[in-house]
Amino acid sequence: MPERVIQGRKGGLISLGAADALWAGLTSESGVPTAAAAFTCSPAPEYVLLGGRVVATMKADGDQRSVPEAAVRRAAAELNAVGMDRRDLVRIGPFRGVLKREYREGTLLRWRERIAGELQEPGSPDRTSRRERGRLPHLAGIDWRRILVEQTQGREARSWWLPRAVVRLLDAAEHAERQWLQATQQPSEAVTADGREATSPDCPTTTLRAYGGELKGQLYAVLSRKPGISGKVAGWICAVCRTAPAAVLDHCHEHGYVRAPVCHSCNTLERPDHLYSKDIRVAGRYTRLFDTDSADWLPHWHRCPGCRARTTLPLPHLAAWTAHIACRSLRPTHRPRGSRGRTPCGVLRVSWTGSHNAPRSCLLIIVVDCCPSGEHRVLARVPYREAAERFRIWLAETAPDVAAAAGPDRLDGLPIQSRPVIVDTSGEGMALF
Known part of the structure; x- marks a missing residue:
């Protein structure tokens, strides 16, 4: 960034207007x-969120x-390193009850x-003026309106979506802001000027901890009702993306077992x-789940003792x-206009x-919708047990360490529960349920 943009520099500090120009210049080529x-959209802010970093004023x-x-x-360098796929979208709303919760203005x-x-808010004059006072001109320095995608189903059903990389940034920013607010409310905790918590013997840092299997073998129906569990979950970093x-x-x-704490x-x-x-x-x-990121997802799914003992996946995942x-070679292809291949x-x-x-009676039916060679074309009908056997073979080739820890003979340490797992893979019906 050219030095002429930085006006009024004193002791490493720049004005909010100069910070705006610096931020815009450094991130002009960001994805x-x-x-x-x-910095200047709201009057005299005490801090500004830039990506996942809190920058104090x-x-x-x-x-x-x-x-x-x-x-x-530093915040600009971290944001520039983020890769964004505009096609990989996450739904962010609307959800039931989103307006019932209180949040700090x-x-x-x-x-x-x-x-x-x-x-969602109606455009009445009173509500419009109230919305203008409290609206978010940006989210953590990100112009969210430029990448917000609205999808409509039917006449009234609307949903809003953002790229997954941006959702992860905003979740990290929300966590950083919560830590900042907690630190400023407690005088015993010190915070540095760039939003990082200071380290000292009397002021330990508050950091996210890696998940180490503390919830292994616990039933979700029981654990989710325990008081304080949401706060405990927020103290971990996502067990998949980390x-x-x-x-x-x-x-x-x-099977009802908890796998691990994950991000939205x-x-x-x-x-x-x-x-x-x-x-x-x-x-x-599903390319990410089963191909590029399979090394993260396969061990995560097999954190469930039931899936691990059966060496399979839950039925919807196994079907996908x-x-x-398994049926990739059967899918028809066509040659796009004006391109090769x-x-x-x-x-x-x-x-x-x-x-x-x-x-024994479960059957998976794989079809291709909107296929030029015949809409709703049936590619294959695969019995459940055949699909499970194919997955078992593929798992041994793709993730041998996960496969080695799976199977009916790997039941050591299985927790005692009200619905015991029964080893009966040769019979019909409730095998391993």
Whole structure:
């Protein structure tokens, strides 16, 4: 950034106007669009969120506030290193009850609720003026309106989506802001000018801890009702991506076991895209789950003792894997206009009859919707047990360490519970349930 932009520098501090210019210049080529007035959009802020970093402001001359130049540069460098795929979207609202929660005015806390409230609020004059006073001109220095995607289903159903990389940034920013507010409310804790907590013998740092299997083998129905569990979850870092603070407890819906604390982004990525109760769309995100990021997701899924003992996945995940991996060679392709090569056509969808409780009668049906060669074309009908066996073979090749720890003979340390796991893989019905 040219030095001529930095005016009024004194002791490493620059004015808020100069900080705006510095932030805009340093992030002009960032993949994440940034706001033009991150520092001057609100009167004399005590701190400004830039990505996942809190940058504190301080009084200089009179009521004028300044900000450390080095902190702005560090925040810009961290944001520029973020890669964003605009096609990898996460739904951020609206959800039921988003306006019932209270949030502190002028902060990023509960940023999903604040966006939903701003987009949902009727345009009456009174409410419009109230919205203008409390609206978020930017989110952690990010111009969220430029990347917000609105989708409509039917005449009235609307939903809002943001790229996954931005959602993770905002979750990290919300956590950093919460830590900042807690620190400033406790005089015994010291905070540095760039938003990092100072280290001293009398002032230990508050950092997220890695998940070490503390909740292994516990049932979600029991654990989720314990008081204080949400605060405990917020103290961990996401057990999958290991970059964002955890927000929810991911659990196996078939066996009921807790897997691990994860962030909102990973929880959304892992959730099957149900069209109906027994019908899911196999979207492009399954490439990450089963290909590029399989080393993270396979051990995570097998944190469930039931899935690990059966060496399989929950039925919706197994169905998606069968369509995406086992039947990949069966999917028709076509040659796009004006380009070489061939690309898969249509949209993969998989449905099933029966249930995992009766594996012998359960059948997976893989089809391609909107295929030029024949809409709703059936690619394959795969029995559940055949799909599970294919997955077992693929798992041994893809993640041998995960496969080695799985199977009915790996039941040592299985917790005692009200619904015991029964080793009966040769019979019909409730095998391992």
